[in-house]
Amino acid sequence: MRLPRLAPIVAAMLASLAQSGTAHAAEPVALPAGGAAGMIMNLALVLLLVVVCGWLYARGPARLRGTTGALDIVASRQVGNRERLAVVQIGDEQVLLGITANGISHLHTLSEPIKADAPAAANTAFASKLRELGAALKRGEPTS
DSSP states (O other), rough: OOOSSSHHHHHHHHHHHHHHHHHHHSOOOOOTTTHHHHHHHHHHHHHHHHHHHHHHHHHHHHHHOOOOOOOOEEEEEEOOSSSSEEEEEEEEEEEEEOOSSOOOOEEEESSSSOOOOOOOOHHHHHHHHHHHHHHHHTTOOOOO
């Protein structure tokens, strides 16, 4: 059994689709009364909801933490990919903690309290150079 030639059948199907498509294309699509305005209002409502949720997410954890000042991180140093040393101020006492992916360990209680880290000199030098470069670019001076 031979299959009939498909070209005439496909051409007839495409012609019928083209005729039905032009018949529907001539008819304008009508939105219900207030449909466009309602759609814009719904979009604005969703965008407002996203902004409010973002604001609440950004503000929420700070309120949940409760900043009483009884517990502060005085200094911290990364010593590995997931390991860190931290000096924590608890009331009048400072303790050295080892923080890993598996837990937190008390390493030492400091007999003499240390002061909070000041920005490193290299960081302040870099920041001043960056400010100078920004000011030069604002003035339109060439940089080298």
